[in-house]
Amino acid sequence: xxxxxxxxxxxxxxxxxxxxxxxxxxxxxxxxxxxxxxxxxxxxxxxxxxxxxxxxxxxxxxxxxxxxxxxxxxxxxxxxxxxxxxxxxxxxxxxxxxxxxxxxxxxxxxxxxxxxxxxxxxxxxxxxxxxxxxxxxxxxxxxxxxxxxxxxxxxxxxxxxxxxxxxxxxxxxxxxxxxxxxxxxxxxxxxxxxxxxxxxxxxxxxxxxxxxxxxxxxxxxxxxxxxxxxxxxxxxxxxxxxxxxxxxxxxxxxxxxxxxxxxxxxxxxxxxxxxxxxxxxxxxxxxxxxxxxxxxxxxxxxxxxxxxxxxxxxxxxxxxxxxxxxxxxxxxxxxxxxxxxxxxxxxxxxxxxxxxx
Numbered sequence: 198x199x200x201x202x203x204x205x206x207x208x209x210x211x212x213x214x215x216x217x218x219x220x221x222x223x224x225x226x227x228x229x230x231x232x233x234x235x236x237x238x239x240x241x242x243x244x245x246x247x248x249x250x251x252x253x254x255x256x257x258x259x260x261x262x263x264x265x266x267x268x269x270x271x272x273x274x275x276x277x278x279x280x281x282x283x284x285x286x287x288x289x290x291x292x293x294x295x296x297x298x299x300x301x302x303x304x305x306x307x308x309x310x311x312x313x314x315x316x317x318x319x320x321x322x323x324x325x326x327x328x329x330x331x332x333x334x335x336x337x338x339x340x341x342x343x344x345x346x347x348x349x350x351x352x353x354x355x356x357x358x359x360x361x362x363x364x365x366x367x368x369x370x371x372x373x374x375x376x377x378x379x380x381x382x383x384x385x386x387x388x389x390x391x392x393x394x395x396x397x398x399x400x401x402x403x404x405x406x407x408x409x410x411x412x413x414x415x416x417x418x419x420x421x422x423x424x425x426x427x428x429x430x431x432x433x434x435x436x437x438x439x440x441x442x443x444x445x446x447x448x449x450x451x452x453x454x455x456x457x458x459x460x461x462x463x464x465x466x467x468x469x470x471x472x473x474x475x476x477x478x479x480x481x482x483x484x485x486x487x488x489x490x491x492x493x494x495x496x497x498x499x500x501x502x503x504x505x506x507x508x509x510x511x512x513x514x515x516x517x518x519x520x521x522x523x524x525x526x527x528x529x530x531x532x533x534x535x536x537x538x539x540x541x542x543x544x545x546x547x548x549x550x551x552x553x554x
Contacts, residue, residue, distance in 0.1 A: 198302040198312055205550050208307055211283040213544050215239070218537060219260075219284045222247045224291035225509050225533065227258035228517045232534030236541050241284060245272065245295075258517075269300060276305050285309055285553060287536055289509050307553040309536065313481045314507045321354050321382035324505065331476035333469050333502050336384035336493075342371050348386035350503070353379045362448040387501050389493040392456055393420050393512045396470045397487050397535050401548055405526070408471055410478060416466065417487070417532050418520035420512035423452040453512045457521050458494075465500055466490075473505060485552060486539065487513070487532050509536065 218233040219241035220226050230240045234257070242249060242260035245268060252259040264279075266272040286292075286308045293301050298319060302312050317323045328335055339345055345368045352362050353376070364386060365371035375381065395418045402413035425447055458466065470490060477484040484507050491504040513532040516523065523530050530538070543549045 199305050199554075201554055203305060204307050204553055207280055207305070208550055208553060210280065213283075213549065215283050216540070216544065217241055217282045217284045218287060218540070219243055219279065220287045220289060221292040221295060222249050222252075222260075222263065223295070224289040225511050225514055226260075226289070227252075227255055228514060228531045228533035229287050229289070229509070229536065230260045230533070231258040231517060232531050233537040235530075235534050236537035238537055238541075239282075241279075241282065243272070245269065269296065272296075273300065273304065279306050285540065287509070287533075290506065290511065293508070309540065309552055310486060310508055310554065311481070311483055312554045314477065314484050317477075317481060318505065318507045319354060321352060321380075325382075327476060327480055328473060328502055328505060330480075331472040333472055334500065336387050336501050336503050339383035339385075342375075342383060343368055345371055345383065350384050350386050351375060351381055352384070352504075353381045364446060384503060387493040387495065387503070389495040389501070391421060392458065392492050392494060393422065393453075393510065394466055394470070394490040394492060395419065395487065395510065395513050395516075395532060396490065397532065397539075398470075398474050398485050399539055400483070400485050400551070401543070401546065406467060406471075408474060410475060412485075414467065414470055414474065415526055415535070416463070416470075417523045417526075417535060418513055418516040419456045419458060419522070420453045420515060421456045422450045422512065423454065424448045425451045450511070453515055455515045455520065462494065462498065462500075465498075466492075469500055469502060486536060509533065 217239040220229050220243065222242040222244040226242060233240050240260040242263040244263060245266050249263050284306055286306050288308055288310055293315065298315055302315065317327050325335060325338060339349060345365060348364060348366050350362060351365055351371065363374050365374055394416065397415045397417050398412060400412040405413040405415060407413055474484055487509045489506040489510040489512065490502050493501045493503060509532050517531045519529040543552050
C-alpha cells in the first residue's frame with residue numbers, strides 16, 4: 198500500500214485553492230461531478246475503455262475534462278499529470294473493482310477514504326469479524342456446506358453489483374452451483390425487506406448525531422435494488438421449474454428505487470451505523486465519508502446486516518437532487534455533493550490530509 202507519508206508529501210505540493218475532484222467515468226460519477234461543481238471544484242473524468250459520450254446528455258454532470266488512458270499500466274505510470282492538476286480521487290465501487298484492490302492500494306494519487314478498509318470489506322470473513330464484533334446482527338453463517346438444510350445465500354469474496362451470488366436450498370443444490378476454485382461464504386437466506394442505508398460520517402462535524410469518539414453521523418438516503426432476473430422469476434413458477442429449463446436466478450443489479458423506513462426503525466439504524474464506525478477505528482484506523490449498510494428488516498422489525506460497502510454506492514443515484522432524509526439536513530444535496538462539501542470544509546480548516554490516504 199502506498200505509504201501515508203507519500204500521500205502527505207504529494208498534498209504538500211498541491212495548490213489547495215485549486216483542488217480538482219476526479220473519479221472513474223462509471224457507477225456514480227454523474228452525481229460526484231455534479232456535486233463537486235456545486236461546491237466550486239474543477240472535475241476530471243478518468244477512463245480507459247468506458248464510453249463517455251453519454252455525458253453530453255447531462256451537461257451538469259459532465260466533467261470539465263476527460264483523461265483517457267491506454268490501459269491500467271498507462272494510468273499508473275502517468276500520475277504526475279494528476280498531481281499537476283491537484284487531483285484528489287473519489288473512489289466508488291466500479292473504480293475499485295475495475296482497477297483491482299492491489300492497484301488501488303498502490304495508486305499514488307490522494308484518495309478520499311481509508312484504503313485499509315478495503316481488506317476488511319472485500320474479505321467476507323474479515324467483514325463478518327468487524328460487524329459482529331461491533332454487536333451488529335448478521336445472517337447466520339455456515340462453515341460447513343454439508344450442514345446446509347435450509348435456503349442459504351452463497352457469496353464469492355469480492356462479488357459486487359449482485360454478481361457472484363446464488364441461492365442454494367440444500368447441500369446437493371449447493372454442490373451443483375458452487376465454483377470451488379473461488380473463496381466464498383455461506384449465510385442463511387433471510388426473509389424480510391431489503392433496505393440499503395446510505396450514511397455519511399464526518400470526523401470533524403460537531404453538530405447533529407454525535408458519536409462517542411467525536412464527529413457526526415448522517416443518514417442521507419435509502420434505496421432498494423432492482424435485480425435481474427430474480428425479481429421476475431416468480432412469474433415462471435418455482436425456481437426449480439425454471440432451472441429445469443436452464444434458467445437460473447441472478448442478482449445482478451440493474452437499477453435502484455428510492456425508499457423510506459418507518460420512523461420507529463431509525464434509532465436502530467443509527468445505532469448499527471454508529472457501532473460500525475466506532476469499531477472501524479479500533480480495528481483499522483477508521484472509516485469516514487459515505488458508506489452503505491445493506492440490510493434485511495424481518496417481520497420482527499429487526500435489522501440483519503448482510504454486507505457493508507465503505508464508499509459511495511450506486512444506490513445514492515436516485516437522490517442527485519436530495520432525498521427525504523438529506524432534505525432535513527442539506528436540502529437538495531446528493532451524497533456526491535456531501536463528499537465535495539466535506540473536502541471543501543477540510544481545506545478551509547486544515548484537515549485535508551486527515552481525510553486522504
